[in-house]
Amino acid sequence: MFAKTTTSLFTLALAALSAQAIITPTSPDSNTVVKVGEKINALWTVDSTDNWNDVEIQLMTGDNLQMVPLATVATGIDGTKVASYSFDAPDVSPYSKIYFLQFTNGGATTNVTWTTRFTIAGADGSTTEPENSTVYSGQTVQWGTGTLLSSVTTDGSSNSTSSSNSTSDATSGGASASTASTSVSMSDSASSSDSSTSATSESSTSASASGSRTAAGASAASASASSSNSNSGAGQVTVGLGMVGVASLVGLIMAL
Template identity: 40%
Template sequence: MFPSKYSIGAALLAFCVVTNASLAPSVPEPGTVWQAGKEYEIIWEEDNIKPSISQAWTDFRIDLMTGDNDDQIVLDTIASNMSGVDSMSYKWVVPDVEPHANIYFLMFTNDKDEAAWTTRFAIVGPDNIQQKPENTLQPDGQNIPWGIGKLVDEEQTVASVSVVSAVGDAAISAAAAVPSVGGVVSENTSNMSIMPGSQTAPSASNVQATTTITSKAQSSQTSGDSAHTASNVSSASALSALANFTGLLVSLTVGMLFL
């Protein structure tokens, strides 16, 4: 727990700020400490201001907030399309956050943009350790400690997307660096190993060697094809000449028989 100046005294100053609202959040309350990953019950009640909750709060949402009083930041929408007619509480599995400190609060907002807030409360990990809020005073000078938190899952999601993007870019870069001559693609991938977060492309010497070898192979293949074609043409010419000579002999033989 925080020393006394960070706990009940400061929390009471921030407890249940309400603007033109008949809904009064009651839990979390001053001194509340909730552990990430566990389910807790958010509770609100009538504050005896007309119109009643059942009349004015028929469509509202609950947001997890952080930041100072003047610059509030929405971290997550806990629930939406809520109705004060149906219930006066909501069960919520607390997400993991950073830092684990007394710098989080809930905001209730209805379809008329009327709002109500809880006090700041702490979200901790399995070790129940709290850090002190980064700031001790609000921008207007009030002695209400505050800080800016963030969702841990959100950070992990962004990191995962960055890694996938880096690997994809590396694969594209490596593929573009491998030369393709006459439709022949080198199968040498010894310098194309791609680890997450790295972009290793083939070295210039290997690219040059691959290009030279591939070009020679293509040149050799082209020469072989030309020789094979010339051989076929010569064979066809010889056969044609032989056929003509055979036809001439047959004609002479037939002519001599009729003499």
């Protein structure tokens, strides 16, 4: 009975741990010093059972009990498959070991984890010591409250901008291709129209010439027929006169 109870409690404890499981940040750490403009590499352990598939990362400052968010540097990261994220260190004030990263799943503040404090230094490497120190659970923690002097740019936003430009270029290219295609089509249509007009004109000219030749032929035939009719009429008159002359001669002979 005791063994069964122990097993049941152990199973429930594991279930509770699984329900509250979180990713474990490993970088940046207390030894990390990043100059303004350099990459801040956020690293964490991946556990596919944690269901941290909507990781949000924020750059933070302040003490342990009054944390101040400076900027959201990433959202929507699948923490069950991806174990890192990079972004450019923004310009801040002061340059000191008073900055850290906060990780949540979908922004839920009921399950939060953090890195240790790390240093953001000036572009020339200059830094100052944290202004404050507080003892938490027997451990002295140095801290301070920084401010953001420039916006945070990330690899994700850079890739997004690149994609946007590619899309814009592709759209431009498509529009140019479409314009070129339209021009070619219009040109081809114009050429076809010109060819058709030319062909129609040639056909009309050919028909006109053919009609003229036909009319000329008809006129010639008519003239020939008229001439033939005239000649035939003249022949008939001549024959008639000849017959009259013969009849007269026959009459005279009979009278004698």
